[in-house]
Amino acid sequence: MGADGCDYRCTEFVGPVVDEMSVSGRMTMCNMSMEMGAKAGVAFPDHKTKDYLRGRTEAEWTPVLSDPDATVEKEFDMDLTGLSPQVAYPHSVDNVKPVEEMAGIPMDQAVIGSCTNGRAEDLLAAENVLRGRRVADGTRLIIVPASREVYLWAADSGILSSLVRSGAIVTNPGCGPCLGAHQGLLAPGERCIATTNRNFRGRMGSPDSEVYLASPATVAASALKGAIADPREVWA
Numbered sequence: 001m002g003a004d005g006c007d008y009r010c011t012e013f014v015g016p017v018v019d020e021m022s023v024s025g026r027m028t029m030c031n032m033s034m035e036m037g038a039k040a041g042v043a044f045p046d047h048k049t050k051d052y053l054r055g056r057t058e059a060e061w062t063p064v065l066s067d068p069d070a071t072v073e074k075e076f077d078m079d080l081t082g083l084s085p086q087v088a089y090p091h092s093v094d095n096v097k098p099v100e101e102m103a104g105i106p107m108d109q110a111v112i113g114s115c116t117n118g119r120a121e122d123l124l125a126a127e128n129v130l131r132g133r134r135v136a137d138g139t140r141l142i143i144v145p146a147s148r149e150v151y152l153w154a155a156d157s158g159i160l161s162s163l164v165r166s167g168a169i170v171t172n173p174g175c176g177p178c179l180g181a182h183q184g185l186l187a188p189g190e191r192c193i194a195t196t197n198r199n200f201r202g203r204m205g206s207p208d209s210e211v212y213l214a215s216p217a218t219v220a221a222s223a224l225k226g227a228i229a230d231p232r233e234v235w236a
Helices: 016-019 021-037 049-051 120-132 148-157 161-163 215-223 231-235
Strands: 010-013 042-043 085-088 096-098 111-113 140-144 168-170 191-194 210-213
Touching: 010 016, 010 021, 021 042, 021 049, 021 120, 042 231, 085 215, 111 120, 111 215, 120 148, 120 161, 120 231, 161 168, 191 215, 215 231
Parallel strands: 010 042, 111 140, 111 191, 140 168, 191 210
Antiparallel strands: 085 096, 085 210
16 A cells, blocks of 8 residues: 555454454554555454453543445455564565565664553563574664553563673663654664654664564574574474
8 A cells, every 4th residue: 555555544444363462452453554645544342452451440431433335435455364473674565575575684672662552562572582692792682661551561571681692782761763853863874673654764773774673573583693594484
């Protein structure tokens, strides 16, 4: 669909894959709908939504769904069976290739976190790849929990200590290096693979640097190897 494939529209994500996703996974997907120009991205509430909200709010709420006879401008039916981990190549979010086509490109930095992929399951996915192993020499790994709640959970569960033992640096919750704010700005000529949401030129620092976008597992595997790596091979 491209970076402008949903300009000024609302994207509704439906189907068995979405049903199987956690609330955090749906948040990530809806978050990224902005990167194809959407005004809104929606995954409709279900029992998982109710479970997620239980204990987070005591307010009454009513699910809002599309009308059964609502007019839909376009429908895209996608078969994700056997889909390889994907990586967005500089300098556009829609410049996407399967990880196996990009494996081996050296990385100076890896970032896992921010609003897009800094939730509990994201940090756990990274820790599952890195547990008992060390980040490659010459590659920085920066962890940015999405919130204070996630930070405390990861600390209490031992996830953060495991990641630190693997060589990671843990920053305060927030945006961090995602928009070139602090702790992780790129120097000229450096490359970074990140779970953040944008890879535009100069997004993380120098306009002469490069940012690649990938999943937490792919970023963790790449930090381990010091170059873009397929997490399926690391797990194998």
